[in-house]
Amino acid sequence: MYKRRGFLALTTVSAVLFTAGFMPSVSHAASGINGEKEGSYAETHGLTAHDVMYINALNDRGMALGQPGKPAAEFPPSAGAPLGASALAGDRVTPPAEPLNRMPDAFRSHGDRATTGISNYIRKWQQAYSHRDGNQQQMTEEQRERLSYGCVGVTWVNSGPYPTNKLAFASFDENKYRNDLANGRPRPDETQAEFEGRVAKASFDEGKGFKRARDVASRLNKALENAHDEGTYIDNLKAELARNDDALLHEGSRSNFYSALKNTPSFKERDGGNYDPSKMKAVIYSKHFWSGQDPRSSSEKQKFGDPDAFRPNPSTGLVDMSQDRNSSRTPAKSGESWVNFDYGWFGSQVESDVDKTIWTHANHYHAPNGDVGAMQVYESKFRSWSSGYADFDRGTYVITFIPKSWNTAPAQVKQGWP
Numbered sequence: 001m002y003k004r005r006g007f008l009a010l011t012t013v014s015a016v017l018f019t020a021g022f023m024p025s026v027s028h029a030a031s032g033i034n035g036e037k038e039g040s041y042a043e044t045h046g047l048t049a050h051d052v053m054y055i056n057a058l059n060d061r062g063m064a065l066g067q068p069g070k071p072a073a074e075f076p077p078s079a080g081a082p083l084g085a086s087a088l089a090g091d092r093v094t095p096p097a098e099p100l101n102r103m104p105d106a107f108r109s110h111g112d113r114a115t116t117g118i119s120n121y122i123r124k125w126q127q128a129y130s131h132r133d134g135n136q137q138q139m140t141e142e143q144r145e146r147l148s149y150g151c152v153g154v155t156w157v158n159s160g161p162y163p164t165n166k167l168a169f170a171s172f173d174e175n176k177y178r179n180d181l182a183n184g185r186p187r188p189d190e191t192q193a194e195f196e197g198r199v200a201k202a203s204f205d206e207g208k209g210f211k212r213a214r215d216v217a218s219r220l221n222k223a224l225e226n227a228h229d230e231g232t233y234i235d236n237l238k239a240e241l242a243r244n245d246d247a248l249l250h251e252g253s254r255s256n257f258y259s260a261l262k263n264t265p266s267f268k269e270r271d272g273g274n275y276d277p278s279k280m281k282a283v284i285y286s287k288h289f290w291s292g293q294d295p296r297s298s299s300e301k302q303k304f305g306d307p308d309a310f311r312p313n314p315s316t317g318l319v320d321m322s323q324d325r326n327s328s329r330t331p332a333k334s335g336e337s338w339v340n341f342d343y344g345w346f347g348s349q350v351e352s353d354v355d356k357t358i359w360t361h362a363n364h365y366h367a368p369n370g371d372v373g374a375m376q377v378y379e380s381k382f383r384s385w386s387s388g389y390a391d392f393d394r395g396t397y398v399i400t401f402i403p404k405s406w407n408t409a410p411a412q413v414k415q416g417w418p
Contacts, residue, residue: 041389042337051372052337058092058149058365091370094145098122100138107416112384114416118147118366121377124417129158131407132271148366150375151343155285158345158360158408159400160266165287166256168319168396169216170312171208177307193298197305200291201393206386207354212317213284213397217348219244220282220399230262233277247315257318264401272403280401283348283409286359286385288392289341293327302330305393319396329391339391344380346397347409358413359385379415 042052095118104123107114116124122139130137139147139157146156155163177199186195223237237258241249251257261280266272273279291309292302301309312319328340344359351357359380366375386395402409 040337041339041391047337048371049337054091054367054370054372055150055364091367091372092148092365093368094141094148095119095122095366095375097138097141097144098126100126100136103127104417107379109416112381114379116377116416118362118375118377122147125157125408129408129410131405133405148375150362150365151341153365153375154360154362154377155343155345158347158402159283159285160272160402160406161264161400163285163287163343163398163400164263165321165324165396165398166263167216167260167399168287168321169209169213169317169398170310170319170394170396171205171212171317172311172314173203173205174314177203191300191304193300194304196307197291197301197393200305200307204393204395206395206397207382209312209317209395210284210286210354210382210386210397213399216246216248216317217282217284217399219246224277224280224282227277230275230277233261234258247313248318251316251318257316260399261401266403267401273401279403279405281348281404281409282399283402284346284397284399286344286346286395286397287341288344288388288395289324290327290329290338290391291393292329293325294323295327299330303332305329310394310396321396339389342392344385347413348411349409349413350411354382357382358415360413361385379413381415 041047047055098119102123104120104127105116107116107120109115122144126136126139130139143157147153149156152163180199180202181196184195184199186192190198219240220237223233223240225236227233227236238249240246248257261267261277264273264280267277267280268275289310290305292304292306294301294306294309297306309323310319310321326340329338331337342361344361346357346359349357359382361378361380363376363378364372368374388395
C-alpha cells in the first residue's frame, strides 16, 4: 500500500477521473442489479478526493496538449508545469525504456481479465505490437509518455493521434425504452429522473454497438484497398455502402464519416499514409462515459443521466460526440465521486466470437511514488470490458485510422502472455 494524502471533501470535486480500464462495467458484471457493479470506481479502488483531483487535472492537461494540430514543442507535457490545476498531477512519471530483446513476464490472470505493470506491457508491446514496416521497434520516450496517461494512454500509444471520437457507434433499442418506461415504475427511494436514466441506460446494447462499428470498419477497409487518392477512396466507399444498403451512404459530404480519413494526422505523414488511402486501415477502440454532461441541463439529468443525450442515429448508428466534454457524473449525495471516462483499445482483431475479443485498458496514470500509485494495464474479454460501473451510462465503439505498416492492431491478441 502507498501513503495516502489527507482526505478532502469529495463534494469539492467538480469533474472526476480520467482513469480507465476498470473491472467490469455496463451490463454483464457479476454483482449489482442487472449486472451493474455497485458503487463508483473511486470507492471500489480506494481513491480519495485528492486522487480524483490529481487524475482529473492530468486528464485536462492531456486533452489540451494531446489534440492533433498542437505544436510538437508542447508535447510531451512537462511534469514541472507551473503551479495550478495542471500541476496537481505532477507526480505522473514516464516509465523507463525497456530493452528491445527482453521478453515479457506472464500477466496475472483472473477470470476474464489479465493484469500487468506498465513496464511489462511495454515489453509485450515491443515484442508483439511495435512493428513498423516489418521491423520491431523500441517504444520511444514520446510513446512511453503517452502511455503513462493511463486508460486513454493505452489507446493513444496504439492509435497515434490523441483519440478524437469522431466516428463513434452505438445501439439503442427505442422500443425497449418506450415499453420499459410505460410498464415500469421507480424503485423504492428512486426518483423519476433516476428511473428514466436507468431505463435509458438499459436500452443500450454494447454488443450490437460494437458489431455495427465492426461492420462499418470492414466497409471502410474494403474501400481503402487499391485507392491511391482520396477521390477514389470516397467513390469506393459509396459503392461499398450501396452494395450493403448501408444508411451511411446518405451522410452529407461534410459529415465526419466522409472526412475522417483526411483528418487523421498519420494519413498526411510521410512515414504514415503519405496521402495514399491504400496505406491506411480502419481500427476500433471504445469509450465509456456519462450522458448528463450539458451544464445547461437540469441537475437531475447531470446526476442521473440524460435519456436523450448521445443516442445513436437510428439509421446509421452514428453518435454525435460533439457535446462530449469529458465531464463526470454529478454527485447526488455527499461523499460520491465518479470517474469521467474509460478507454479500451481493440485494433483490428479478426476473432468472430465477440466474447473472445480482447480489450486493452488501464486503471489510471502512472505515479509509482505518488498517492495514486503505479499504473496497471489490463487485457479484458468483451464481457468484462463492456460491463460497468455506475459512473457510466454510455458505451461507444469508435473507428479511427492508422497506417497498415503499424502492427499496433494485430489480428490476434492473446490474453496475457504464454
